[in-house]
Amino acid sequence: MCAETPDYKTTLNLPKTDFPMRAGLPKREPEWLDRWARLGIYDRLREEAGDRKPFILHDGPPYANGHLHIGHALNKTIKDMVVRSHQMMGHDARYVPGWDCHGLPIEWKIEEQYRAKGKNKDEVPVIDFRQECRRFAEGWIDVQRDEFKRLGVTGNWADPYLTMNYHAERVIAEEFMKFLMTGTLYQGSKPVMWSPVEKTALAEAEVEYHDKESFTIWVKFKVSDFETHEVYRASEEESSEAREAVVKTAEETREKFLGAYVVIWTTTPWTIPSNKAVVFGEDFDYGLYEIVDTPGECWVSKGERYILADKLAAQTFARARLEEGHWRRVSDVTPHQLAAMTLQHPLAGAEGSEGEWDDPRDFRAADFVTDEEGTGFVHCAPSHGMEEFELYRELGMLDQVITYNVMEDGSFREGLPFFGGRSILKPNGKEGDANKAVIDKLVEVGGLLARGKIKHSYPHSWRSKAPVIFRNTPQWFASIDRAVGDGHDDYGTSIRERALNSIDKLVKFTPQSGRNRLYSMIESRPDWVLSRQRAWGVPLTCFVKKGAMPTDPDFLLRDDAVNARICEAFEAEGADAWYEDGAKARFIGDAANPDDYEQVFDVLDVWFDSGSTHAFVLRDREDGAADGIADVYLEGTDQHRGWFHSSLLQACGTKGRAPYRNVVTHGFTLDEKGNKMSKSLGNTVAPDDVVKQYGADILRLWVAQTDYTGDQRIGPEILKGTADSYRRLRNTMRFMLGALGHFEESDRVAASEMPELERWVLHRLAELDQVVQEGYRAFDFQRVFQAIFTFCTVDLSAFYFDVRKDALYCDGDTARRRAARTVMDLLFHRLTTWLAPILVFTMEDVWLDRFPGEDSSVHLQDMPETPADWRDAGLADKWAKVRAARRVVTAALEIQRTDKVIGASLEAAPVVHVEDTEMLEALKTVAFEDLCITSDILLTADPAPQEAFRMAEVPGVGVVFEKAEGEKCQRCWKILPDVGTHKHPGTCARCDEALG
Known part of the structure; x- marks a missing residue:
């Protein structure tokens, strides 16, 4: 620059903004939360909703027990993006957060506290115990509420729904009573998943599968009789010659099979004392095998004969340490011959058995037998296996095969010979002494062919983490195939039919695979076990007639006045009223003689609680849905067998259809390497840690960048990448704020008067507006964010901003500069509102930098309408x-x-x-x-x-x-031939004109 050339820097229209480069989110975000609370943003939006169409995302209630994990953060953030985006697209988007408060996890925590203090739960008055559970839940609700709010999640936090609120407990009982009154409810005795540690039945949704090492045994059931008349009867279908041959050899056949062993294989030795039958496959090939030689150590003797499925014989003998050459196949064994056999339990006649197992075992064909593993025979203990139970139920033989050998704590009944008092599991969930006792006894009596161990996937309680068993107990069930008879038959007459039709006709699934998953579960599921043998929950508000059988028509007291009294009491006092002294007489009143009835004290499955929320949240609240149906239920993929499932069953039982229009599912969160998170592995990512280091907006941006419909990964490197994306977006917004300094309405230029470059930007805005709103309506945040981010970094920062910096900084009051600033204003309003559902704190920061004011907030804005004529394909x-x-x-x-x-x-x-x-x-x-x-x-x-x-x-x-x-213009730095030929030294014509 020549000495006489002025410094033109002060004449440039440089960016004017105090918007900081560094966000400082961890420190500043709480300030915005306080500000939103002062403004009452959520309530203001409700008050000003006018005739907006309601949009209801119904919150699946998290459990009020413990700090939030990353899955909670993912779930609530996705929900928040749904709610905020629909609000800004013109809806009245209401969100009532809720909590699941009843159930075993809380009860378990209180019991742990009791044990630590040397107290016995059973010695504490039940209402006192329930009150302690209530206080425990209240404490965690307050903790979790603050943690959710810190993530920027909007909603009616001042008045959430709680399943333990009195009105909720009343409605849950009321919904149960509908099952009672329509005949959907029944008491049955069947094998259910039972937790010996927690002493209660469990639903499928309360079970998770982990690898478990189990004992495995091959047990010998001796053929004690062979009924030749069965062979004669079979021969009647043959020719006379064939029949004569069969009859001639019948006695020889009898001698051949008597004393042979049918071998079963099981991974639950503890069920052998409850064995009542053995079944075979009608279409398999079976053979009679004889031991011709034995090695040194094994439990077989030369000359013994075994009946096995041919396909599995070699591997079965191998487990008994027998090689080829130690055994030979003697003959075929036909299904008719198998059906003619009578089997003897291996413990039959054992000294001290007191005749417990002396009765012959039933032996018949069954379609659930497989020849893929085992021996081709299945041992049946119908008290501990659903397939066996259903087989003998269909045969009308349950009274002959059901046992009650296993108590609620998983121990054998005291009077059971050899095994009384032995436990399947210890109180800590570890292996008890029952399996070993059974195996040792079988060895002693010569009833074992082989034994070993196997590692396999096995059901565990997701609360205690202990293995579960199948145990036959009297439980209360909701039939899903009986006609409900309540007049809500548009989608079918039974719960299952209504649920399947709802899935097909009423509900949209995101992703679509969720439809198939839920449909197949509903299609094949058994009746719903409603009862739990616990104390903290809503009781099954019913009475049973003393001495009556469950099949008797008057077994259950069904009376509208009784139900009304119960509901009235629960509304005023909560479900504790059920446990007050004199409750039975109070509620039955003059409807019947209270002495003739027993009060049921089981509590409802907590999935019935949360499945009923459509009634006491959507239907009953002013901020609910007028028709009691939510626009969206959104949870993790595990809720296909949990809340999606129970809500569907419950609503189909009481209102005839699904309680939702959309079911949105997200996957699980894994570490950076794709491994499941585990505290023991040290690979967990706590939301609170992310918020403290980066801020909640970075966590929210991570959510928006992922395909939540599958499993997602998170970790330090991924979060660093997310933070980098955030900085690039922040710089885009900062550039716009700088360019819009002192922008006035008088500066605005009509689209038709703009240069082509600006009109091209408007075209891109119109295209993007469609992508953004379609994406938000489809709950596709990854698509929304990727489209906006690409637009900001590629179309704006790398092109439009780069090109227009010269005009913005160096032009005078030109039409080109006014057009550019008009476009900047249009960009600002769209980008801030498009991104506000995702980056709730940052877009508020951006908005307030330009529009400060006590009542100002981007979250009170709608996404601007974008004129259709901005589009210009040519x-x-x-x-x-x-x-x-x-x-x-x-x-x-x-x-x-x-x-x-x-x-x-x-x-x-x-x-x-x-x-x-x-x-x-x-x-x-x-x-x-x-x-x-x-x-x-x-x-x-x-x-x-x-x-x-x-x-x-x-x-x-x-x-x-x-x-x-040419020369370099000292104001705009362009090199042009005319520089230095104008009034202002060292300038080009454009800059000279701008300087006046």
Whole structure:
């Protein structure tokens, strides 16, 4: 710069903003939370909703027990994005958070506290115990509420729903009574998943599968009789010659099979004392095998005969340490021959058995037998296996095969010979002594062929983490196949039929695979076990007649007045009223003689509680849904067997259809390597830690960047990448704020009067508006964010902002600068509202930087309507060609910059050879040198010389580098021939005019 040339820096329109480069989110986010609380943002939106269409995302209640984990954060953040985006798209988007408060986890915690103090739960009055459970839940609700709010989740936090609120307990009981009154409820005795540690039945949703090492045994059931008349009867279907042959050999056949052993295989030795039968497959090939030699150590003797499925014989003998040559196949064994056999329990006649197992075992065909593993025979203890139970139920033989050998704590009944008092599991969930006792006894009596151990997937209680068993106990069930008879038959007459039709006709699933998962579960599920043998929950509010059988029509007291009294008491006093002295007489009143009835004290499955929320939240609350149906239920994929499932069953039982229109499912959160998170592995990511280090907006941005419909990964490196994306977005917003300093309405330019570049940006905004709103309506946040992020970084920062910086900084009050600032304003309103559902804190920061004020908030805004006439496909096609040619020029100049031929692109005035006539004409109609940020540019149709720079992806464009000629303008830094020829020293014509 010459000595006499002024410093023109102060004459430039430089960005004006106090918006900081560094976000400081961990420190500043709580300030915005306090501000939103003062403003009452959520309540204001409800008050000002007017005739907006309600949109209801119904919250699946988390359990009020413990701090939040990353899965909670993912879930609540997705929900928050759904609610906020629909609010800003013109709905009245209400969100009532809720908590699941009853159930075993809380009861278990209180019992742990009792044990630590040496107290016995059973000696504490039940109402006192329930009150302690209530206080425990209240404490964790307050903790979790604060943790959810810290994530920026909006909602009616002042008045959430709780399943332990009195009105909720009343409605849960009321919904149960509908099952009672319509005949859906029944008492049955069947094997259910039972936790010996927690002493209660469990639902499928309360069970998780882990690897477990189990004992495995091969047990010998002796053929004690062979009924030849069964063989004669079978022969009647044959020819006379064949029949005579069968009859002739019948006695020989009898002698051949008597004393042989049918071998079963099981991984639950403790069920052998409850064995009542053995079953075989009707279509398998069976053989009679004889031991011809034995090695040193085994439990077989030479001459013993065994009946096995041919496909499994060799591997069974191998388990008994027998090799080929130790045994031979004697003959076929037909299904008719098997059916003629009578089997003897291996403990039959054992000294001290007191005749417990002396009765013959039933032996018949069953369709659940497999020849894929085992022996081809299945031992049946119908008290501990559902398939066996159903087989003998269909046969009408349950009274002959059901046992009650296993008590609620998993121990054998005291009077059971040999095994009384032995436990399947210890109180801590570890292996008890029952299996070993059974195996040792079988060895002693010669009833074992082989034994071993196997590692397999086995059901565990997700609360105590202890294995569960199947145990036959009297339980209360909801039939899902009986006709409900309540008049809600539009989608079927039974719960199962209504549920399947709802899935097919009423519900949209995201992702679609969720539909198949839920449908198949409903299609094949058994009746719903409603009862739990615990204390903390809503009781099964019913009475049974003393001495009556469950099948008797008057077994259950069904009376509207009784039900009304119970509901009234629960509304005023809560479910504790059921446990008050005199409750039975109070509720039965004059409807019947209370002495004739027993009060049921089981509590409802907590999934019935949460499944009933559609009634006491959606139906009963003012901020619920008028028709009691939510627009969205959104939870993790495990809820196909949990809340999605129970809510569907419960609603189909009481209102005839699904309680939701959309079911949205997210996957599980894994560590960076794709491993399941585990405290023992040290790979967990706590939401609180992320918030303290980065801020909640970074965690929210991670959620938006993931495909939540599958499993997601998170960890330090992933979060660093997320933070980098955040910084790039923040810089985009900061640039706009700087460019919009002192923007007034009088500066605004109509779209029709704008330069083509600005009109192209408006076209892109119109395209993006459609993508954003379609994405939000489809709950596809990854699509929304990726589209916005690409637009901000590629279309804006790397192109439009880069090009228009010169006009914004150096132009005077020109139409071009006014148009650019108008576009910046239009961009600002759209980007802030589009991103506000995701980056709730940052967009508030951006908004308040431009629109400060006590009542100002981006979260009180809607997404602006975007005029349809902004779209201009022809203009977009033209500018696609322009930008393609620009890429070749900028790439050519980058080489010169790297080689230090030039320091900045304004030092260049390249020659651009363009073969395509249409592209060349397009380039000639725009200020292509400004687009390329060069001082000059020459466009030509001449063929490009050999040395021209080319890009394969943009054929027909060649660039020859030339340096710009002239002097450098001391204000805009362009190199132009006219610099120095104007009134203001060292300026070009444009800058001279701007200076006046």
